[in-house]
Amino acid sequence: MQKVALVTGAGSGIGRAVALALAGEGYQVVLAGRRAQPLDETAALAPGAAALAVPTDVTDPGQVAALFDRIAERFGRLDLLFNNAGTGAPPVPLEDLPFEQWQRVVDTNLTASFLCTQGAFRLMKAQAPRGGRIVNNGSISSHAPRPNSAPYTATKHAVTGLTKAAALDGRAFDIAVGQIDIGNADTEMTTFMKTGVPQPNGTLAPEARMRVEDVARAVLYMASLPLDANVLTMTVMATKMPFVGRG
Numbered sequence: 001m002q003k004v005a006l007v008t009g010a011g012s013g014i015g016r017a018v019a020l021a022l023a024g025e026g027y028q029v030v031l032a033g034r035r036a037q038p039l040d041e042t043a044a045l046a047p048g049a050a051a052l053a054v055p056t057d058v059t060d061p062g063q064v065a066a067l068f069d070r071i072a073e074r075f076g077r078l079d080l081l082f083n084n085a086g087t088g089a090p091p092v093p094l095e096d097l098p099f100e101q102w103q104r105v106v107d108t109n110l111t112a113s114f115l116c117t118q119g120a121f122r123l124m125k126a127q128a129p130r131g132g133r134i135v136n137n138g139s140i141s142s143h144a145p146r147p148n149s150a151p152y153t154a155t156k157h158a159v160t161g162l163t164k165a166a167a168l169d170g171r172a173f174d175i176a177v178g179q180i181d182i183g184n185a186d187t188e189m190t191t192f193m194k195t196g197v198p199q200p201n202g203t204l205a206p207e208a209r210m211r212v213e214d215v216a217r218a219v220l221y222m223a224s225l226p227l228d229a230n231v232l233t234m235t236v237m238a239t240k241m242p243f244v245g246r247g
Helices: 013-024 036-045 061-075 099-126 150-173 188-194 212-224
Strands: 004-008 028-033 051-055 080-083 132-137 175-183 233-237
Touching: 004 013, 004 061, 004 099, 013 028, 013 036, 013 080, 013 212, 028 036, 028 061, 036 051, 051 061, 061 099, 080 099, 099 132, 099 150, 099 175, 132 150, 132 212, 150 175, 175 212, 212 233
Parallel strands: 004 028, 004 080, 028 051, 080 132, 132 175, 175 233
Antiparallel strands: none
16 A cells, blocks of 8 residues: 655745655655645656645635545545754844744744644544654754754754654553754755855854755654654754854
């Protein structure tokens, strides 16, 4: 039986790399994200017809419900959810951050993960065989903040709480929930790290990055485990980035 995975934020970066790695391992991958064109580009890179693009705003409860209805109707099950969609806010002083920016980060990083986890729970509990796996994209920021990053850091800490609560609540239904905390993957979002990243001591310094394909390999490992084994948290990071000893 072919396994089915859902990847949010699948139009670029980590989401695209993980979706393509899963397709390469024989998964049928459902690609979710706001914009159709990047999803179609990801789908075109997948082998055969292994990827299905479903444009979805995962912060919208109605659109998330429609996404899971589509998965249930098309495939009848879901084996893996990778909660990857995320965003940040401009690095301004906390007191100057507009509320709208705060709310956008909360909606995208936290509420969307909750909504998709909720949809996955409902489907995974009802399907036969029962159960499945959820992997949440945390961040190094779920452990330690960068300067002027209150919305991103707060939501990534909250994702850790969601991961732990869902891991506990999923036990009785063979749903394994874990989190991967990623540091400095080489994507368009981290291009600026080549020239300089604000450090806690007020300086700017370039930071090491790692191949996004290596992040995908780590997610594949988590997904490869049987449901009676779970990676609750994994940190995968550029070896030379300033995390250990940050600040």
